[in-house]
Amino acid sequence: MSKITALDTYDVRFPTSRELDGSDAMNPDPDYSAAYVVMRTDQPDLAGFGLAFTIGRGNDVQKAAIDALADHVVGLDLDEVIGDLGGFSMRMVGDSQLRWLGPEKGVMHMAIGAVVNAAWDLAARVAGKPLWRFIADMTPEQIVAAIDFRYLTDALTPEEALTMLHTMAHGKAERIEQLLAEGYPAYTTSPGWLGYSDEKMQRLAREAVAQGFRTIKLKVGMNVEDDVRRCRLARATVGPDIAIAVDANQRWSVPDAIAWLRRLTDVQLKWVEEPTSPDDVLGHAAIRKAVAPVPISTGEHTQNRVIFKQLFQAGAVDLVQIDAARVGGVNENLAILLLAAKYGIRVYPHAGGVGLCELVQHLAMADFVSITGKKEDRAIEFVDHLHEHFVDPVVIRNGHYIAPQTPGFSAQMHAATLAQYRYPDGPVWCEPLVTATAQ
Amino acid sequence: MSKITALDTYDVRFPTSRELDGSDAMNPDPDYSAAYVVMRTDQPDLAGFGLAFTIGRGNDVQKAAIDALADHVVGLDLDEVIGDLGGFSMRMVGDSQLRWLGPEKGVMHMAIGAVVNAAWDLAARVAGKPLWRFIADMTPEQIVAAIDFRYLTDALTPEEALTMLHTMAHGKAERIEQLLAEGYPAYTTSPGWLGYSDEKMQRLAREAVAQGFRTIKLKVGMNVEDDVRRCRLARATVGPDIAIAVDANQRWSVPDAIAWLRRLTDVQLKWVEEPTSPDDVLGHAAIRKAVAPVPISTGEHTQNRVIFKQLFQAGAVDLVQIDAARVGGVNENLAILLLAAKYGIRVYPHAGGVGLCELVQHLAMADFVSITGKKEDRAIEFVDHLHEHFVDPVVIRNGHYIAPQTPGFSAQMHAATLAQYRYPDGPVWCEPLVTATAQ
Numbered sequence: 111m112s113k114i115t116a117l118d119t120y121d122v123r124f125p126t127s128r129e130l131d132g133s134d135a136m137n138p139d140p141d142y143s144a145a146y147v148v149m150r151t152d153q154p155d156l157a158g159f160g161l162a163f164t165i166g167r168g169n170d171v172q173k174a175a176i177d178a179l180a181d182h183v184v185g186l187d188l189d190e191v192i193g194d195l196g197g198f199s200m201r202m203v204g205d206s207q208l209r210w211l212g213p214e215k216g217v218m219h220m221a222i223g224a225v226v227n228a229a230w231d232l233a234a235r236v237a238g239k240p241l242w243r244f245i246a247d248m249t250p251e252q253i254v255a256a257i258d259f260r261y262l263t264d265a266l267t268p269e270e271a272l273t274m275l276h277t278m279a280h281g282k283a284e285r286i287e288q289l290l291a292e293g294y295p296a297y298t299t300s301p302g303w304l305g306y307s308d309e310k311m312q313r314l315a316r317e318a319v320a321q322g323f324r325t326i327k328l329k330v331g332m333n334v335e336d337d338v339r340r341c342r343l344a345r346a347t348v349g350p351d352i353a354i355a356v357d358a359n360q361r362w363s364v365p366d367a368i369a370w371l372r373r374l375t376d377v378q379l380k381w382v383e384e385p386t387s388p389d390d391v392l393g394h395a396a397i398r399k400a401v402a403p404v405p406i407s408t409g410e411h412t413q414n415r416v417i418f419k420q421l422f423q424a425g426a427v428d429l430v431q432i433d434a435a436r437v438g439g440v441n442e443n444l445a446i447l448l449l450a451a452k453y454g455i456r457v458y459p460h461a462g463g464v465g466l467c468e469l470v471q472h473l474a475m476a477d478f479v480s481i482t483g484k485k486e487d488r489a490i491e492f493v494d495h496l497h498e499h500f501v502d503p504v505v506i507r508n509g510h511y512i513a514p515q516t517p518g519f520s521a522q523m524h525a526a527t528l529a530q531y532r533y534p535d536g537p538v539w540c541e542p543l544v545t546a547t548a549q
Numbered sequence: 550m551s552k553i554t555a556l557d558t559y560d561v562r563f564p565t566s567r568e569l570d571g572s573d574a575m576n577p578d579p580d581y582s583a584a585y586v587v588m589r590t591d592q593p594d595l596a597g598f599g600l601a602f603t604i605g606r607g608n609d610v611q612k613a614a615i616d617a618l619a620d621h622v623v624g625l626d627l628d629e630v631i632g633d634l635g636g637f638s639m640r641m642v643g644d645s646q647l648r649w650l651g652p653e654k655g656v657m658h659m660a661i662g663a664v665v666n667a668a669w670d671l672a673a674r675v676a677g678k679p680l681w682r683f684i685a686d687m688t689p690e691q692i693v694a695a696i697d698f699r700y701l702t703d704a705l706t707p708e709e710a711l712t713m714l715h716t717m718a719h720g721k722a723e724r725i726e727q728l729l730a731e732g733y734p735a736y737t738t739s740p741g742w743l744g745y746s747d748e749k750m751q752r753l754a755r756e757a758v759a760q761g762f763r764t765i766k767l768k769v770g771m772n773v774e775d776d777v778r779r780c781r782l783a784r785a786t787v788g789p790d791i792a793i794a795v796d797a798n799q800r801w802s803v804p805d806a807i808a809w810l811r812r813l814t815d816v817q818l819k820w821v822e823e824p825t826s827p828d829d830v831l832g833h834a835a836i837r838k839a840v841a842p843v844p845i846s847t848g849e850h851t852q853n854r855v856i857f858k859q860l861f862q863a864g865a866v867d868l869v870q871i872d873a874a875r876v877g878g879v880n881e882n883l884a885i886l887l888l889a890a891k892y893g894i895r896v897y898p899h900a901g902g903v904g905l906c907e908l909v910q911h912l913a914m915a916d917f918v919s920i921t922g923k924k925e926d927r928a929i930e931f932v933d934h935l936h937e938h939f940v941d942p943v944v945i946r947n948g949h950y951i952a953p954q955t956p957g958f959s960a961q962m963h964a965a966t967l968a969q970y971r972y973p974d975g976p977v978w979c980e981p982l983v984t985a986t987a988q
């Protein structure tokens with residue numbers, strides 16, 4: 111009987127602020143980072159990998175929160191983890207003392223998500239399947255058993271979820287073939303960072319279209335005149351057939367969002383992302399009503415299934431992002447995907463960052479195969495940086511994510527990356543700047 | 550010019566689980582704890598004190614989060630801190646990298662709250678006033694300048710807040726005299742912990758009434774038959790004139806809460822606290838509508854002003870708790886008190902724990918003097934343990950909190966307590982159990 115022998119954690123940071131990659135109205139100088147976790151077993155070649163994504167300062171706090179979970183994990187039989195992924199999640203989510211630090215939100219919840227995701231990675235590796243396929247091969251009963259329905263039953267009961275999953279079991283094999291042949295649509299935020307010049311934005315937008323992307327996203331929210339100019343310029347650059355989304359990264363209060371968005375109606379936006387606080391369900395509903403038919407969206411910072419549930423109940427959004435490393439791991443994201451399916455809300459997963467593309471592709475693909483059967487008028491965000499640090503990096507072809515084939519959840523980083531970018535003592539952070547930027 | 554020279558933090562834990570003090574349906578075995586912070590200055594006799602309350606495991610994570618704020622604090626001129634308490638808060642709340650860990654929720658936000666509260670403590674000490682009086686002596690303009698109105702302006706603008714505060718400036722001196730003479734009403738949860746026997750609950754309830762408390766609170770949510778029995782027994786014990794509130798500590802999903810509360814209607818509850826997830830604004834509204842006229846309440850785990858705003862906008866609650874150490878400190882609690890006043894929602898502050906009584910009394914008293922002018926049909930929770938560890942402990946007389954007179958925010962602990970209860974190396978945690986429980 112194999113055992114979990116260690117929960118090793120790493121504070122890994124990339125000095126992205128030196129190039130203004132990832133800059134937006136709320137995050138002017140992020141250093142994309144990961145609190146990275148390795149769940150080791152007594153088999154030297156078998157471990158599970160997970161991460162919480164942060165943007166620099168505080169990544170040590172995030173790492174400390176993962177360390178605080180070691181007692182729930184180390185010493186367990188491997189089967190206790192991968193044989194009952196619902197129970198494994200509840201060990202941590204249900205720890206009454208740790209709950210006080212949330213409950214189910216922020217640093218502690220992201221830490222649980224990282225460890226839970228590492229367990230799913232481990233389970234998929236043992237099964238010899240990429241995670242999306244591992245989920246696709248679960249029975250409806252197994253999926254429902256992995257989900258915590260507390261606080262959900264006024265919107266979705268286990269019985270309803272079972273019925274939905276049984277209905278979608280038809281045609282699963284065909285959808286797996288279709289996914290393997292076609293991939294899953296991607297969209298790109300690469301042209302849109304707020305720190306880029308108009309020329310760089312236009313060049314990258316043209317390149318994106320040439321690469322097969324059908325949707326691009328621009329950051330907005332710093333200056334309304336700049337936003338109007340950049341959005342119009344982007345529309346002129348890509349033409350009428352490419353969708354343009356914008357992302358305000360929580361910049362506005364409700365009245366500001368309404369006034370600002372009324373200036374952008376002529377651009378025909380595909381969606382407006384994070385117009386205000388991610389906690390403000392009623393605020394999103396008010397904005398959506400005021401600027402209709404402009405589609406409203408949020409989700410990358412939505413803390414848990416309870417807020418997603420309310421976004422759907424309140425008619426606050428036209429579509430949502432999910433994030434693989436924000437909520438309590440795969441289990442909670444399955445709950446969110448089922449809720450979205452029940453309410454008919456399309457999901458455009460959030461990615462970028464460190465490893466978020468690698469992770470979230472599996473969830474979107476599992477959704478297509480097992481939950482909604484749909485992948486058109488949906489797309490996974492793609493940003494083309496930092497993939498080289500991953501053992502099984504995403505593959506994008508003609509604007510689509512190609513379905514991963516390697517067993518696991520694709521979160522494993524190269525050992526050399528951990529050595530090089532470890533904060534604060536890795537060479538990138540210790541050596542003179544000229545060396546670091548030459549990486 | 551004085552400077553902030555250090556931000557020292559302590560992991561302090563009390564072994565309360567050994568006696569089942571503080572046990573409820575969600576928290577069966579809490580070890581009441583504090584991530585305690587001392588903001589030192591270059592004057593040896595001048596420091597600010599604050600804390601984040603936790604219930605045991607994870608207190609080290611909370612401490613690490615406070616440590617992560619040191620760079621925002623150490624080296625500042627004293628005047629930069631106490632001369633601009635709004636700006637001081639925004640230094641941390643507005644740190645774009647740290648925001649990613651919330652935003653404005655959970656571990657990182659409670660850490661900011663602890664440091665912000667330490668700054669208010671410092672400011673009140675320099676002014677030579679207890680905090681409630683320090684706030685009472687602020688002008689409306691100074692109070693408004695301390696508040697972050699982002700995400701609030703659809704419910705409360707700075708101009709409205711100013712008008713409210715100017716209106717209430719009349720009669721302030723009389724209310725200060727009244728507060729000093731009468732104190733502020735308290736209610737007690739001491740009889741109601743779920744781990745207590747019926748006999749202990751009845752004895753403590755009788756004692757509470759004899760001590761002058763007009764409201765008691767019982768924990769519920771583990772077993773409905775037990776709850777019905779205990780509530781009826783409590784009603785028979787205290788008679789019809791003492792109010793009985795119940796607290797489910799987030800135990801139920803929405804349909805469960807409705808079914809459960811329909812069993813308790815004959816007890817004439819003063820309020821039902823935390824029937825479901827603190828994040829579920831619409832869930833509270835649904836429960837309130839279904840069990841009307843039973844008053845519904847939440848707040849001790851309400852993460853920030855954005856959720857409070859929605860509770861009020863949605864008509865989800867009849868009254869709320871505030872907590873001095875859950876949100877981003879005094880500044881955000883002032884915003885919440887102003888919002889509550891605007892919507893006509895009564896505030897029954899949450900206390901107990903470690904130092905929460907000491908802290909929150911100041912906010913309730915400031916609310917009476919400067920914001921609502923009301924203290925009847927309101928009360929501050931009181932639990933009679935752990936006060937001996939504080940330099941300026943609360944004083945309760947005839948069911949009322951007596952207004953503190955010592956300068957500051959009353960959060961300072963005795964040096965001996967820090968030495969004795971420091972985790973994991975204090976004697977209470979190292980020595981054999983028999984020694985520890987004999988403290």
